[in-house]
Amino acid sequence: MQQWEAVIGIETHAQLATQAKIFSGSPIAFGAEPNLQANAIDIALPGVLPVLNRAAVECAIRFGLAVGGKIAPRSVFARKNYFYPDLPKGYQISQYELPVVVGGSLLIPAGESDKEIRLTRAHLEEDAGKSLHEGAGQHFRGCSGIDLNRAGTPLLEIVSEPDMRSAIEAVAYAKALHALVRWIGICDGNMQEGSFRCDANVSVRPAGRQEFGTRREIKNLNSFRFLQQAIDYEIQWQIATLEDGGRIGQATVLFDPETGETRSMRSKEDAHDYRYFPDPDLLPLVIEESWIAEIRAQLPELPAAKRERLIADYGLPAYDAKVLTASLDIAKYFETAVTVAGAAHAKTCANWVMVDLAARLNREGREIGESPVSAQQLGSLIARIADGTLSTSLAREVFDALWTGQGASADEVIAARGLQQISDSTELEKLIDDVLSGSASLVAEFRSGKEKAFNALVGQTMKATRGKANPQRVSELLRRKLG
């Protein structure tokens, strides 16, 4: 049986987090009324001139630095020519021969270790508008409706080398890239709104062969699940076709989430004859070394570096470090909490962020940035666990009170509810004496060697203290009294 190997490269369009469009002063907010965010430049009235948005270039530079790519000192905008109603100029302004970012790479998890995925390039371009078709309550008298709000939205197209060998690797790459663009603040990563969309180039070849097979490009995958399903289906389809003696023709295909299949787009004639040439409306983009240095200085610590530092500085397990660096917001939250609680309690902070906080956020469908319990509040709560004021179960009660806004700080909730652990031995001993005198049978069972009876006595004492005693301390005192 022939062994096959898949070869996958990914092209990603990341919508850049600017205020205005890439070549005009129109806003790029999502969901506006049709054509209210399309000015004379966006709808391509004659005589208008595009002027490049500085913030879009900054986003590209940030990305280039974050992936270790080369920032081109001079790059050029080109016209990509094709006719489509949602592209009013008849061309898309993009970059072709001289892109703004060349090379770089991204690490993805692959089994036990990491795998490096090389990047070919990243270039700036404008998005097209949207074509709306009849249906779903919209009737356009047999026509298509054109909304040019999205036309001119800044995009960074990020092209990988064909370095991935499975759908799982492709998804790992897309997720790593998605996390990175959000981390460095150049893209909001909202896949439902189309802010981050992937095209996958897929081919297969007999295992061990050097040359690539003919590739097919799956367009516009806007979820990680669809990316995985589409690539898996495409790989199986290509293998089956070749094993049946067929040939793969170069094609652009669409993924149908309903059927889970990919199908060839009715190939638009001449679709690939884009006749790129330098746009005479735009001069070459020159990026000075000093500008790059300025942006480098503002770049946040990158995920990989932060992961290593969390392990080195706080002795966190690698797994914790990975979870806590899933986004910049999570990492910031954790580090603020640790600063308040004290570095010695970093692991406790990690557990609270990863378990209690994460579960509650998840249950209520909130992002960490929307957490009702701030990092400072959680840090001070953990400090009260660390100094013995709160048991874990009391801490959960305080956390719940903070979450529902019944107190501004852990200390305030503790004071208001009298939740301090009973650590005064005299008080505790008196409670234990009461429990022992009221549980003669349990005491007898324990003395006859039943260890279970001891646990029951601990439980009774904890109940008598309404959970406010330190269980370990209770256990010690009980043993002493029974011993």
Next chain:
Amino acid sequence: MALTREQVHRIAHLARIEISDAEADRTLEQLNDIFALIAEMQAVDTSGVEPMAHAQDVAQRLRADQITEVDQLTRRTAFQLIAPQTEDGLYLVPKVIE
């Protein structure tokens, strides 16, 4: 290098320009003259000369990331006055078939 008549028709089609066979022949001749001129220029030794992307040797000026558009509804209304067909703020075009 010389073009063929088929290539001229293809270029015209890509640019959505309708031309007759007679026009194609005339265009073919003109384009081939241009290619001849280019061939002459190709004879110049340009090794060591960096290609220019623009006739002016200056850099792109950048705009601040600011929204400059106000009163968008008035603008849209004005823009759509000259559009052949609109509905609910959308421009209507002959049906696009995927």
